[in-house]
Amino acid sequence: DAGVTQSPTHLIKTRGQHVTLRCSPISGHKSVSWYQQVLGQGPQFIFQYYEKEERGRGNFPDRFSARQFPNYSSELNVNALLLGDSALYLCASSASTFSYNEQFFGPGTRLTVL
């Protein structure tokens, strides 16, 4: 297993555009979480999905949305991009939503908004 995979690796967009980021969890993992990591900061929680349902949402505007598919892969969508959305977006998967199941992180997607 290659672990958690994310695509694309890098992305450049302009203000006002829309972006979709993709994540494939480790085989057998049903929970996917998304984090935003701005330069110089720790990751900040955006969403958690489990069994295709949203289980948690961080303090992000409605421009951010996500979904999880029947194969447990996930998409993060960001509308009306702002310069401040430039960040590394991390996806993490785990077997469940319980904290005793380790979260495994992907390599991230680097988004630059110009």
Add this chain to the structure above:
Amino acid sequence: AQRVTQPEKLLSVFKGAPVELKCNYSYSGSPELFWYVQYSRQRLQLLLRHISRESIKGFTADLNKGETSFHLKKPFAQEEDSAMYYCALSGGGGSNYKLTFGKGTLLTVNP
């Protein structure tokens, strides 16, 4: 509100010296605390969690609820310990796995 504070942005020690990376948290309930590590050009990965009470790569961390701290310690630092370290908190209760991270401490172990 959940908050994690790592007061040191940078920490530099010599090989063989003891190292302590500080972490303080704010949370009203019973949190679960974690240390994550990111080596150069690698993914963020779990180093240890307080409920496991185990030593990983020579590192230990003790949850001090009185001081609301979860400092990471190693008695003898190695060059391969050089990495970015993040302290993280989960709301606990078993069913909430949203992680709140600190800003991280970059540890450099000099030869």
